[in-house]
Each structure stands twice: as C-alpha cells, then as structure tokens.
Amino acid sequence: MADSIQLNHVKEWSVLRGFTNLLHKESRAWWGTRRWWINAILWPILLCGLMANMLFVPAIANLASEAEISQAGSLTAYVIQMGLSVFFEFGMIALGIGAIILLQDSIIGEKQSGTAEWLLSKPVVARAYVLAKFVGNTLAILSLMLGGPIIIAYSMLSIRLGELFPARPFLLAAGIMTVHTLFYLALTLMLGTIFNTRGPVLGIGLASILGGNLLGGLFKPLFYVTPWILPKTASLSASGLSLPPEMGIIPLTTTFIWIPIFILLAIIKFENTEL
Amino acid sequence: MSFNDTLVIETKGLEKSFGNVKVLQGVDLSVKQNSIFGFLGPNGAGKTTTMKILLGLIRPTGGSGSIFGRDIVQESVAIRERIGYLPQQPRFIEYMSARENLEFTAAFFYTGPKSKIRMRCDEMLELVGLTDKAERPIRTFSGGEKQRLGIALAQVNYPDLLILDEPASALDPLGRQEVLEIMQRLRKHTSIFYSTHILDDVQRVSDSVAILNHGKVVASGPIELILNGQGSIIYCMTIKGEPEGLGEKLANLPWVTHTSVSQHNGSSLWQISVNDEVEAETNLLRYVLADEMITVTEFNRKKYELEEVFMEVIKGDGNGR
Numbered sequence: 001m002a003d004s005i006q007l008n009h010v011k012e013w014s015v016l017r018g019f020t021n022l023l024h025k026e027s028r029a030w031w032g033t034r035r036w037w038i039n040a041i042l043w044p045i046l047l048c049g050l051m052a053n054m055l056f057v058p059a060i061a062n063l064a065s066e067a068e069i070s071q072a073g074s075l076t077a078y079v080i081q082m083g084l085s086v087f088f089e090f091g092m093i094a095l096g097i098g099a100i101i102l103l104q105d106s107i108i109g110e111k112q113s114g115t116a117e118w119l120l121s122k123p124v125v126a127r128a129y130v131l132a133k134f135v136g137n138t139l140a141i142l143s144l145m146l147g148g149p150i151i152i153a154y155s156m157l158s159i160r161l162g163e164l165f166p167a168r169p170f171l172l173a174a175g176i177m178t179v180h181t182l183f184y185l186a187l188t189l190m191l192g193t194i195f196n197t198r199g200p201v202l203g204i205g206l207a208s209i210l211g212g213n214l215l216g217g218l219f220k221p222l223f224y225v226t227p228w229i230l231p232k233t234a235s236l237s238a239s240g241l242s243l244p245p246e247m248g249i250i251p252l253t254t255t256f257i258w259i260p261i262f263i264l265l266a267i268i269k270f271e272n273t274e275l
Numbered sequence: 276m277s278f279n280d281t282l283v284i285e286t287k288g289l290e291k292s293f294g295n296v297k298v299l300q301g302v303d304l305s306v307k308q309n310s311i312f313g314f315l316g317p318n319g320a321g322k323t324t325t326m327k328i329l330l331g332l333i334r335p336t337g338g339s340g341s342i343f344g345r346d347i348v349q350e351s352v353a354i355r356e357r358i359g360y361l362p363q364q365p366r367f368i369e370y371m372s373a374r375e376n377l378e379f380t381a382a383f384f385y386t387g388p389k390s391k392i393r394m395r396c397d398e399m400l401e402l403v404g405l406t407d408k409a410e411r412p413i414r415t416f417s418g419g420e421k422q423r424l425g426i427a428l429a430q431v432n433y434p435d436l437l438i439l440d441e442p443a444s445a446l447d448p449l450g451r452q453e454v455l456e457i458m459q460r461l462r463k464h465t466s467i468f469y470s471t472h473i474l475d476d477v478q479r480v481s482d483s484v485a486i487l488n489h490g491k492v493v494a495s496g497p498i499e500l501i502l503n504g505q506g507s508i509i510y511c512m513t514i515k516g517e518p519e520g521l522g523e524k525l526a527n528l529p530w531v532t533h534t535s536v537s538q539h540n541g542s543s544l545w546q547i548s549v550n551d552e553v554e555a556e557t558n559l560l561r562y563v564l565a566d567e568m569i570t571v572t573e574f575n576r577k578k579y580e581l582e583e584v585f586m587e588v589i590k591g592d593g594n595g596r
Contacts, residue, residue: 007381007384007386007387007392007395008385008386010382010384010385020382021382024379025368025379028371029370032370033370113366114362114364114366115366117327117332118360118365120332121330121332121355121358122384123384124352124383274332274333274334275332275333
C-alpha cells in the first residue's frame with residue numbers, strides 16, 4: 001500500500017506548518033458555500049440602501065430645515081453629508097456587529113465540536129490555525145462585506161453630486177472603516193481563544209461596539225485608545241473636514257495597533273490551550 | 276501475529292493533572308511496531324488523555340514519552356507527520372463531501388500531483404467501502420459510515436502509527452465488525468494503538484494490551500500472557516474413571532496450592548492451582564496418569580476470558596480508589 005502511489009510531501013515553513021491548507025479551508029467556508037452570496041447581497045442592500053434613501057428620496061431631503069441646508073452650503077451638500085453619515089456611522093457599527101456575529105463561533109465552535117482537536121492532530125502548528133482564521137476571514141469580509149458597499153456608495157455619491165466625488169477623503173474614510181471592522185474581527189477571534197462559550201465573546205464585542213460611545217462620553221481619554229469614535233471620524237473625514245489628532249490620527253493608530261496585539265494574544269492563548 | 280521488537284510508542288512515568296485531579300499517574304507503555312495494541316480501561320480511566328498527550332494536543336505534567344524515538348512534547352509536529360488519528364467522535368468539515376474531506380486531509384501531507392492525491396483518496400474510500408458515497412454530503416452518513424470515513428481520513432497519509440480512540444464503541448454489531456475488519460486489513464501496513472472498553476473486540480484483534488484504571492496501568496503485555504491470568508496458575512483436567520484419593524495425593528505435592536473438582540456427564544473436571552509452572556507442566560499429567568484406572572481426556576492450562584482478567588485486575592486495584 002505505502003509504495004503504490006508516490007506523492008510529493010508538503011514543504012512548508014515549519015513555523016507556519018499547515019497554514020496554507022487551513023487558509024484554504026477558511027476561504028472555502030466563505031466562497032464554497034452560500035455564505036458568500038448571502039453576504040455579497042446583504043451588505044450592499046443594508047448599507048447602500050439606507051444611503052440611497054438619504055441621497056435620492058426627495059421626501060427625506062425635504063425634512064431638512066433651512067438652517068441645516070444653509071449650514072451645509074446647499075441641499076446637495078446637505079444630503080451628501082447625511083448620506084456619508086449614514087453610510088459610515090451606521091455602516092461601521094453594522095459591519096462591526098456583523099463581524100462579531102459571523103466569527104463568534106469560528107474558534108469556539110471548532111473547540112467544542114472537536115474539529116480543532118482533529119485539525120491539530122495533523123502536522124499543524126497552533127499559530128497557523130489562528131492566522132488562517134484571521135487571514136481567511138479578513139479577505140472574505142473585506143471583499144464581500146466592505147468592497148461591494150464601498151464601490152456602490154462611491155458611485156451613488158458621484159451620481160448625486162453630478163461629478164466624481166473627491167476620492168481622497170472617501171478612501172481615507174473607507175480605510176478607517178476597514179480598520180474598524182478588522183479591530184472587531186481580531187477581537188472576536190481573540191475572545192474565541194480565551195473563552196469556551198459564545199456568551200462572553202458576543203457580550204464583550206457587542207458591549208464595546210454599542211456601549212463604547214457612552215463610556216467614552218463619560219471618560220474622554222478612552223476615545224484615544226479605542227475605535228469608539230472612529231465611525232464619526234470616518235463620516236467627517238469623507239466630507240473633507242480636517243480633524244484634530246484626538247479625533248483622527250490618535251484613535252486610528254491605536255485601533256490599528258490593537259489588531260496585531262489581539263492576534264498575537266490569540267496565538268499565545270491558543271498555543272497554550274489543551275484541546 | 277508476528278511483529279518486530281522496535282518500539283513505536285514508549286512512555287515512562289507519564290503523568291497528567293488537571294488542577295488537583297491526577298488523571299494519569301505514571302503510565303508506562305511500550306507499543307511494538309506493526310502490532311495492534313489495545314488500550315483498555317473503564318470510562319474515565321485516562322485513555323483519551325493519554326492519546327491526546329501522545330498527539331501533542333495536551334502536555335504531560337510529568338514523565339516522558341517518545342513516538343518513533345522522537346520526544347512527544349518537543350517534536351510533536353514531526354511525529355504527527357507520521358500518525359493517523361481517529362477521535363472518539365470523528366469530525367469532518369461539514370460543507371465538504373467525503374472525497375473533499377479526504378483531499379483536504381491529504382493536503383496537510385502532500386502537495387500533489389492532484390491526480391495522484393485523487394487516486395490516494397479513491398484507494399482510501401475503497402479500503403473503507405465508501406466508494407459509492409464519495410460525493411455525498413457528510414450529514415447524510417450513518418454512524419458506521421462516519422466511523423469508516425474517519426478511519427480513511429486517519430489512514431490517508433499511510434501513517435506508520437494509527438491512534439484510534441474508541442473506534443467501534445458507538446457502533447452496532449455490524450458496524451463494529453466492519454471497523455475491526457478494516458483494522459485487520461491495515462495491520463500489515465501500520466501499527467495500531469487503539470482504546471476501547473469492548474473487551475470482546477480486543478481479544479479478537481489485539482496482539483498486546485494495557486489495562487488502565489484511574490490513571491494507572493494495572494496490567495500490560497502480550498494478549499496471550501494476559502489471558503493466562505494475573506493471579507494463580509490453574510491447570511484444567513477432564514478425567515474418566517474413578518480417581519481414588521487423587522485430591523489428597525495432589526494436595527501433598529509441594530507445588531500444588533489448591534484443587535477443586537466437579538462432575539459433568541460421567542467425567543470429573545479438575546482445576547488444579549499451582550505455584551510452579553515448570554513443575555506442573557513437566558510432572559502434573561505424568562503424576563495423574565500413574566493411576567492406571569483413569570483416563571485423562573483433556574488437559575490444558577486455564578485460559579481466561581479477557582473480561583475475567585479485566586474484572587480481576589480492576590477489582591484487585593480496589594476499583595482504583
């Protein structure tokens with residue numbers, strides 16, 4: 001038996017042994033199931049649908065007061081501001097919640113079912129398992145949940161404006177949106193390595209995303225080290241406004257730094273987990 | 276069954292505690308190459324924990340172990356390269372078919388060529404009799420089919436050692452039979468270390484066994500030795516005729532410790548306990564046959580059923596408490 005079929009053995013960097021195959025599995029969980037098209041349809045409808053209401057439904061624009069319109073400069077500027085606000089402020093919270101819900105089970109489910117144990121009984125290192133989860137889900141979420149809505153939103157803004165919407169501020173805001181979503185993705189994965197039940201993973205993630213503004217309001221320095229103010233930052237950045245560091249670069253940088261820290265902690269925790 | 280003396284698994288004083296609970300207490304195991312080694316014990320004895328330590332899924336708190344001469348803690352990934360593992364409840368990637376699960380598992384070991392990986396998967400499906408179900412979703416598989424697929428997944432890399440955790444315990448008699456037959460077929464190619472509490476299965480397929488109770492190995496060795504019993508050596512003799520005074524004569528022999536006799540269909544069945552195996556084998560039958568009025572129709576050393584041995588050692592261990 002052993003000699004009947006000769007195959008080429010895997011030659012993979014030993015510190016990441018198993019990563020390629022596990023990444024394939026994570027990607028397959030998105031792209032090989034109906035999950036991909038459900039998300040590819042859901043998020044543009046959810047995020048861009050609300051924005052389209054703001055941009056194109058006259059009845060909504062008519063609700064604006066004269067003062068609001070004159071403060072914005074024109075009716076078009078007003079509805080675009082409203083559209084950006086809905087897309088980024090509501091959209092980022094929705095995407096964060098989406099990432100938490102979609103990934104809360106990713107590690108815990110496999111720990112509970114024994115799938116993680118089975119996978120790690122193969123020549124696989126624990127860090128490859130965590131990194132494959134992060135990379136595979138990041139690629140899918142960025143392309144399915146963010147990519148489509150961002151392109152559609154930019155197109156709608158350009159149509160409403162009658163010319164191309166300024167790309168730079170919009171891309172900056174889209175970048176903030178991406179960092180914000182990745183923060184919650186990484187946080188959820190890390191919590192999945194720490195806890196063995198879904199409750200704390202969902203609870204901590206949702207408390208952060210829904211209650212963060214409240215906490216930040218009570219103790220302002222929290223805004224500097226958390227992503228809680230970033231939805232507002234993205235919305236204002238997209239409008240082309242320059243922001244003070246405490247509202248822009250500082251929370252964005254700290255949020256960005258949290259992502260690799262969470263992944264590192266997840267790796268350390270998972271490497272020390274007995275399955 | 277012949278197998279050589281090279282050890283594939285060797286543990287010395289393996290210990291594992293979870294908090295204050297000692298799950299393993301100095302487990303010594305020696306599993307020879309190309310053997311089928313049955314790892315027995317009641318539920319909670321520590322069988323799965325031992326297997327997980329061997330696989331590097333959990334760390335021992337004491338002792339040491341090696342597989343293929345490599346340290347189970349430091350060289351776990353290299354060891355797993357040569358191992359196939361079937362967990363107690365086999366797990367699959369649910370959104371993949373049986374063939375896709377096999378191809379996915381094979382990709383942990385091989386990069387290609389794809390056509391040859393496919394051939395390997397076909398071979399595994401054939402081995403476990405699932406060729407006609409290769410493309411079916413896993414959720415439609417019965418318990419027995421899942422178990423067989425689990426074995427195929429464990430075997431896809433032609434491992435030098437198969438570790439099977441209760442491979443047949445959840446199956447009906449037919450399913451168990453199928454799994455045992457597969458194990459028999461694989462013994463030519465690999466060593467098999469498997470846990471179970473179905474003693475009947477062990478007696479049918481194993482070369483060697485170890486009995487674990489409350490984290491301690493209470494008996495181990497080749498199955499033939501184990502079936503000879505752990506306590507006194509007993510010879511059984513069926514005698515026709517009237518053996519006058521035989522009991523007294525036997526009791527006077529210094530190496531006979533106890534005799535008992537029962538009647539059955541005109542014959543008497545004697546059980547003679549001895550403390551000197553060599554003396555008994557050399558002289559016992561000769562001594563009895565000196566009486567010309569009797570005929571010995573059967574003479575053998577008592578063979579225990581594994582269940583008897585198991586109960587004896589578990590009870591002898593005070594149920595481990």
